[in-house]
Amino acid sequence: MRDLLITFIVFASLPLILKKPVNGALMWIWISVMNPHTQGWGFATTFPFALIIAVTTLFSIATARARKTPPANGITFTLLALVLWMNVTTLFALFPAAAHEQWGKVMKIMLMNLVIMVVVRSREDVHRMIWVLVLSLGFYGIKGGVFTAQNGGNFRVWGPPGTFIGGNNEIALALIVAIPLMRYLQLSSGNRWVWHGMNLTMILSAMAALGSYSRGALLAITAMLALMWLKSGRKLLGAVLLILLAPPALLFMPERWTERMDSIGAYQDDDSAMGRINAWHMAFNLAKDRFFGGGFEIAEPSAFAMYAPNPDAVHAAHSIYFQALGEHGFVGLALYLLLGGLTWRSAAWIVRHSRDDPQLRWAYDLAKMIQASVIGFAVGGAFLSLLYFDVPYYLMAALVAVRALVAQRRAAIAPATAANAGRTLHGRVAPEPPR
Incomplete structure (x- = not known):
């Protein structure tokens, strides 16, 4: 039963990995850190789950338009x-x-x-x-x-x-x-x-x-x-x-x-x-x-x-x-x-x-x-x-x-911070420059 559950989770995740490579990264972390297949007693203990996830993730990255x-x-x-x-x-x-x-x-x-x-x-x-x-x-x-x-x-x-x-x-x-x-x-x-x-x-x-x-x-x-x-x-x-x-x-x-x-x-x-x-x-x-x-x-x-x-x-x-x-x-x-x-x-x-x-x-x-x-x-x-x-x-x-x-975040708020600093001088509003 455990072997079937782990197999189902891994194969059910493959479409999600193809859609978003980050899902493959998360599945890889789960497989490599928890090693859930070691909690089974049958075929799952030696099945190449990690290889399947890695290959699917690399393919997803290769076909995605995002940064590589x-x-x-x-x-x-x-x-x-x-x-x-x-x-x-x-x-x-x-x-x-x-x-x-x-x-x-x-x-x-x-x-x-x-x-x-x-x-x-x-x-x-x-x-x-x-x-x-x-x-x-x-x-x-x-x-x-x-x-x-x-x-x-x-x-x-x-x-x-x-x-x-x-x-x-x-x-x-x-x-x-x-x-x-x-x-x-x-x-x-x-x-x-x-x-x-x-x-x-x-x-x-x-x-x-x-x-x-x-x-x-x-x-x-x-x-x-x-x-x-x-x-x-x-x-x-x-x-x-x-x-x-x-x-x-x-x-x-x-x-x-x-x-x-x-x-x-x-x-x-x-x-x-x-x-x-x-x-x-x-x-x-x-x-x-x-x-x-x-x-x-x-x-x-x-x-x-x-x-x-x-x-x-x-x-x-x-x-x-x-x-x-x-x-x-x-x-x-x-x-x-x-x-x-x-x-x-x-x-x-x-x-x-x-x-x-x-x-x-x-x-x-x-x-x-x-x-x-x-x-x-x-x-x-x-x-x-x-x-x-x-x-x-x-x-x-x-x-x-x-x-x-x-x-x-710092780059996004820097212009607003600079503008506020320019508008304030010693706690008072700075004068408008002459036209």
Whole structure:
């Protein structure tokens, strides 16, 4: 039944995609983030839904009369430079067969992200995009939060198998990224059911993140909540809520959860932590030795034998930063950090230029919440191999669209502002010029 439902939804969306390419972008986000086919038990688990949606969307864009290029700004150019550099490093990959297979997967993600930048243009498009992201991840937040509450936190929360967010650490970080987006939807809606629904979803998503037993997630959710509090206009109320809600949530978790979190300070005695540090050393040594890095998929025994302090402890990078460094060298890491920096600055620009305009209040709230999502991902990603996780790239695309909309609004009101300034001099009407 689930397989048939997912198949019906996808094929029913195809006429809508042909009519408006943005519908294809939203369907792609749903398929790539929620991975609804993993919730089936039959043919849907391997059916190429994503390929069908991607091809239909590209055809729709090709036949449409609308703009076919993304807005020109720093984020777009840097992303294109990073994608180009990934293609170059693949030519010099240490393990060509594995690298080319991963290259195909990553290029699909990057292509569709550029497609999203092309077709997401209006406030409605952006709003719908955030709704799709929240519903896609909120499904697992509600499911995981209820599971944690039912079992007293004694069992770990896992994501959908075979996906970016299949692991306990990965699903936790994805939910942390989603929580500020839920807050944005709450702020942008006057519907009390949406307000209460988002409150419940945020609480359950936070419980699911805690129930993952991810130590990186604890650091990430702390950073995310701290930034949300700093960006809040009601800091006293926010502080009171955190004080009231955080201790009961932590006390609810069992002793073995507390013991695992306490091990953060004693990482020298933890094999998993030391394995990650060994992988970081390997990535750094490899990047020093090879200008182009090792290409995709370098977690191989032979690479560790050449570059790791402990050649027997073979691990994935477990860090977006060392993953970029090891796979794409110092140039790749620099481009990735630049992309993150430009994303932050773009959000800050939106906040600064929409603060005093009531019609741009939605942009102001969204940019602040995306900043909270970004800081959560930046902290949690330091301990996970999620360099190619698509959600942060979708948030970059959202900011590209929002910045363009804010710039259009400012350009539209600039002549009226200048005219009013010219008509007023020190609070009095300026005299008419002589004829």
